[in-house]
Amino acid sequence: MTTRFGTAASRHVVSNLQKAGFEAVFVGGAVRDLLLGKVPTDIDIATSATPGQVKKVFRHTVDIGIEHGTILVLAPEPIEVTTFRTDVTYSDHRRPGEIAYTTSLKEDLQRRDFTINALAMTLDGELVDLFGGQADLEARVIRSVGNPYERFGEDALRILRALRFSAVLNFRIESETLNAMKQLAHELGHIAIERIKVEIDKLFQGVNPSKAFRYSRDIGLPSLFPELFSSFEQLERCAPFIHARHGWAAMLSIRDVSATELAHHFKLSKEEKRFLKQCEEALKLRTDRSFDELDVYYFSLDVLDVVERIRHAQYADGSIETLEQLTKRKSSLPIQTRADLAFTGTNLLEWSGLRGGKWTSEWIEKIEQAVVSGRIENDAQAIKEWFVYEISRKE
Known part of the structure; x- marks a missing residue:
């Protein structure tokens, strides 16, 4: 296969490294995506140059x-350049505790996780495929590079990466690779929850997360780590998801935990926690009735x-509303927001002859709800008449 690969900036980097006497190639996911007919993103470069030598070639x-x-x-576009390396030891089941640089592209590629990610491409567009990655792409298979027990033993997070790729690419996991995942799944207990959360996010966004959920059961994750993966037993019926937060909301609807507890356990961001809390409230309302105008x-x-x-996935009662x-x-x-109301708090003081206080915010909310629900028109005079009448009844 011969093709022109990379952005102008990335090709500039590879070309300059080669001119300086070093080997340099495009590697990893971008090459994989190109072979799958996708537009490559996050282009990475691997080189025989050491970090110090790379810094001498480029000023910035x-x-x-x-x-x-x-x-x-x-x-000027930022491009990641990594020196060819071999991992000597793994100190925490995740990151290499010691690395050694090498001038061998083969040694660098053979330390990667799966054959479909152990691909490289030269500046001239020649594919470097030393471990059958292209054949596995064509067969839609996820297979470890070399001995899968060694690969997962080096980095237990690769177990979740395999699940993630099965969801994102809709690929099957090769039997020996899957068996090694099952035998070493307990090693995930050494992985930081932040790392696990990143993989689950990407899994949720896959075209077929149900496939990953089934594989997770095959390797025993729900029983090994019920606090993390028990939801995977039931999440399949809620898939696919429109985004990662949809997946977390589905998990919330299945597990007997609050949004706050789920967010704390998986160290979700403040924005994700806020979204889940809103979903939690909306799910409670939707259990008893359809959304009314105030909910909308x-x-x-x-x-x-x-x-x-989520409601449709759980009950399939046909009464759901589409996004449209x-x-x-x-x-x-x-109105779309409170700012659209045809009156202000100052108007309330004028109409009532009262001093300002907590009561004004309470009445603004009452009027807001009355307008939204159609009980009064969003017109200053209509609001005034309604307000004067209602407040007089309270006195």
């Missing part, structure tokens, strides 16, 4: 991972859509 660099042989070259007003379309999808229907309902509301 950043030491983003120099301890592991990686330099960011600003060309207060919750974002994303929350409404996700909850409707929800969007139409939301856009047809009398």
Whole structure:
């Protein structure tokens, strides 16, 4: 196979390294994606040059991972360049505790996780495939490079990476690789939850996460780590997901935990926690009834859509609303935000003759809800008449 690969910036980096007398190739996921007919992203370069030598070739660099042989070259587009290396030891079941640089591309590729990721391409577009990666891509197979027990023993997170790739690529996992995953699945207990969460995020966004859920059961993850993977027993019926947060919301609907507990356990971001708490509230409402106009007003379309999808997956009762229907309902509301109301707090003081206080915010909310639900028109005079009448009844 011969093709022109890489962006202008990445080709510039490879070309300059070669001119300086070093071997340099494109590696990893970008090469895999090209062979799958996808537009390559996150282009990485591997080279025989050491980090110090890379820095001598290029004037503008950043030491983003120099301890592991990686330099960011600003060309001006940022390009990651990593020195060919062999991992000598693994100190924490995740990261190599010691690495050794090598000038051999083969040694560098054979330390990678799966054959489909152990691919390289030259500046001239020649594919370097030393471990049958292209054949496995064509067969839609995930297979470890070399001995799978060694690969997963070096880095237990690769077990989750295999599950993730099965979901993202909709590939099957080769039997010996799967058996090694089962035998070594307990090693995931050594992996930081932040690393696990990243893989689950990507898994949720795959085209077929159900495949990964089934493999997770095959290797015993729900029984080994129930606090992490017990939901995987039931998540299949909620898949596929429109984004990673949809997956977490589905997990919330299945597990007997609160949004706060789930967010804390998996160290979700503040934004993810906020989204889950909104989904939690909306799911409780949706259990008893369909969303009313106030629900459509207060919750974002994303929350409404996700909850409707979860409801449909769990009950398939045919009464759910599509995103298109929800969007139409939301856009047809009398107001979209409180700022759209045809009055202000100052108007309330004028109409009531009272001093300001907590009561004003309470009445603004009452009027807001009355407008949204269609009980009064969003018109200053109509609001005034309604307010004066209602407040007089409270006195």
